Amino acid sequence: MLRKIEFDNFYSFKDKQVIDFTTSKKKGGSYFTSFDGVQISKVMGIIGPNSSGKTNITKLFGFLKYFLTSSTRDQFEGSDTGYKSYAFSGSKETTITAEFETSNYLCVYSVALCPSEIFKETLKIRKLSKYSKYIEVFKRTKDKIVVNKSVIKGVTNKGLSAVKKDVSTVAFLKANYDEGLINEISGYFDTYSTNINEGGFIYTAEERLAEVARIYSRVPKLKGKVEEFMKNFGLGISGFDIKENDKQIQVEAIHKINNKKYSLPIRYESRGTKSLFVDLLDILVCTDLYGKELIVDEIEMGLHPEAVNKIVSFVIDSFSDKKKQFVFASHTFDFLKKFDAQQISLVEKKDNKSEIFRLDEIDVRLGENYYKKYLSGAYGAYPKISV
Amino acid sequence: MVKKRRANKTCLLYGEGGREKIFFNFLIKSRKFKSEFPQWVVSVDNACGQSCGDVLKKCINITSEREYDLVLCFIDTDKLYEDFPRGHKKVKGQLEKKASKYNINIVWQEKNHEDELCRATGGKVCSKPGMKGRLKKHSDCVLRSGFTKNIFKKFRDLS
Numbered sequence: 001m002l003r004k005i006e007f008d009n010f011y012s013f014k015d016k017q018v019i020d021f022t023t024s025k026k027k028g029g030s031y032f033t034s035f036d037g038v039q040i041s042k043v044m045g046i047i048g049p050n051s052s053g054k055t056n057i058t059k060l061f062g063f064l065k066y067f068l069t070s071s072t073r074d075q076f077e078g079s080d081t082g083y084k085s086y087a088f089s090g091s092k093e094t095t096i097t098a099e100f101e102t103s104n105y106l107c108v109y110s111v112a113l114c115p116s117e118i119f120k121e122t123l124k125i126r127k128l129s130k131y132s133k134y135i136e137v138f139k140r141t142k143d144k145i146v147v148n149k150s151v152i153k154g155v156t157n158k159g160l161s162a163v164k165k166d167v168s169t170v171a172f173l174k175a176n177y178d179e180g181l182i183n184e185i186s187g188y189f190d191t192y193s194t195n196i197n198e199g200g201f202i203y204t205a206e207e208r209l210a211e212v213a214r215i216y217s218r219v220p221k222l223k224g225k226v227e228e229f230m231k232n233f234g235l236g237i238s239g240f241d242i243k244e245n246d247k248q249i250q251v252e253a254i255h256k257i258n259n260k261k262y263s264l265p266i267r268y269e270s271r272g273t274k275s276l277f278v279d280l281l282d283i284l285v286c287t288d289l290y291g292k293e294l295i296v297d298e299i300e301m302g303l304h305p306e307a308v309n310k311i312v313s314f315v316i317d318s319f320s321d322k323k324k325q326f327v328f329a330s331h332t333f334d335f336l337k338k339f340d341a342q343q344i345s346l347v348e349k350k351d352n353k354s355e356i357f358r359l360d361e362i363d364v365r366l367g368e369n370y371y372k373k374y375l376s377g378a379y380g381a382y383p384k385i386s387v
Numbered sequence: 388m389v390k391k392r393r394a395n396k397t398c399l400l401y402g403e404g405g406r407e408k409i410f411f412n413f414l415i416k417s418r419k420f421k422s423e424f425p426q427w428v429v430s431v432d433n434a435c436g437q438s439c440g441d442v443l444k445k446c447i448n449i450t451s452e453r454e455y456d457l458v459l460c461f462i463d464t465d466k467l468y469e470d471f472p473r474g475h476k477k478v479k480g481q482l483e484k485k486a487s488k489y490n491i492n493i494v495w496q497e498k499n500h501e502d503e504l505c506r507a508t509g510g511k512v513c514s515k516p517g518m519k520g521r522l523k524k525h526s527d528c529v530l531r532s533g534f535t536k537n538i539f540k541k542f543r544d545l546s
Contacts, residue, residue: 076482174505202483332495357392361391361392362392362393362394363393363394364394369454372452372453372454373394373397374450375453375454375455376399376428376430376454376455377395377397377428377430378394378395378396378397378428378454378456379395380392380395380428381395382428386412386416386431
């Protein structure tokens with residue numbers, strides 16, 4: 001569970017920004033009370049005009065997932081840590097500090113890097129108990145990595161000398177040593193379900209259709225869930241017929257008309273239907289299976305605002321007794337009517353620099369209608385269009 | 388959480404047609420407005436040249452979904468006189484009463500916006516074609532006019 005992320009020089013964000021999930025004021029199903037009494041919000045809705053930097057916020061989560069789990073795969077050409085700095089300013093340092101809870105530890109991970117190499121990296125952990133203290137797991141400088149060998153056993157200096165300059169120490173240790181603590185930390189980021197990758201690419205429903213259909217075909221439980229879920233959306237679809245062979249996969253939506261079944265290849269279905277079919281995979285994996293954090297950019301993709309509203313409510317209800325979080329960026333604002341100020345973040349761009357702030361940083365009045373106030377422009381992060 | 392930001396003051400300028408929209412955008416982008424009312428965020432919208440009652444109705448519909456600190460609804464009187472040649476005073480009163488229920492200020496434009504602007508600028512800015520350019524050319528004159536001053540006063544009263 002994420003407590004806080006601080007970062008700077010990341011895509012459109014130049015100056016230091018804080019995404020804070022903690023609050024000391026609230027209690028209830030959409031908050032998790034941690035061992036030290038800190039309340040952590042399970043949900044955060046991000047709003048702002050087009051091109052304000054919302055997607056770049058979701059990219060940050062995608063980047064952490066890639067960087068801490070699979071940067072050893074070397075999927076980029078040359079030396080590439082997998083992100084772009086502000087104004088693509090090459091070697092200028094970017095810093096990211098993430099404070100998060102895994103099943104057993106409160107962790108503080110910090111990294112200073114540029115798009116081609118890592119300058120500094122540290123990981124500190126403490127057990128989730130009141131009187132525990134932070135222990136440093138490793139400390140990396142430009143030329144050296146020092147690992148606390150009482151925490152991570154079996155790591156040699158020779159082995160550490162093989163870490164590439166664009167690969168995180170966590171991802172390296174995970175790939176090369178079967179170590180419980182590192183598996184837990186890397187595993188935490190690996191369970192992020194998101195529709196955006198570290199480069200910020202949002203996969204459209206069409207692009208993900210085959211991949212998602214293959215997963216539904218191989219996990220009948222998930223297919224059953226998505227069919228059940230979609231029935232409740234009044235789309236007139238009673239199920240899906242998925243035929244898979246070595247070369248291709250075919251998906252047909254089953255429509256029932258006067259008790260007769262008709263099949264229609266899914267490519268002929270509406271954009272909203274395809275979006276629902278695809279996006280529900282991430283949502284159901286996260287709500288029903290192993291996912292820990294659900295991060296969705298542009299949650300409305302082709303969906304009616306009421307459908308978005310219901311999906312948001314469904315996820316929040318599903319997370320009420322779980323230690324999971326849901327972060328989404330959206331251009332539909334109904335959720336402003338039900339979220340607390342601590343659960344709403346606004347992103348706006350001034351002088352070509354993005355900034356993110358939580359609604360409770362503004363002097364909002366108690367009981368204020370955030371929805372109406374936001375739409376009137378009172379909080380900023382609202383489009384200024386004069387056509 | 389430290390309160391480090393102040394909420395903006397918000398306003399809706401609602402007019403009858405496209406001409407008003409050009410004028411409103413000119414006003415809120417002017418250096419005078421920006422320097423005097425930096426804390427204000429102004430939205431601009433318009434109906435499409437309908438009856439006075441319809442303009443107000445649409446303005447009410449828009450504001451019911453939003454919460455502005457100030458709403459100015461600009462309505463032309465020529466249509467009012469045309470639709471209600473005898474009872475226009477009564478209808479005017481009724482519309483004002485209805486508007487005040489929704490916290491809307493009606494700004495009555497003598498005849499119509501075109502005429503109001505023409506009078507305010509001594510004939511320098513009148514018809515719609517090329518209005519943007521002429522507003523820019525005679526900006527000092529427009530900003531000094533009584534019509535503009537009255538609008539700015541409404542902001543000043545709430546600042």
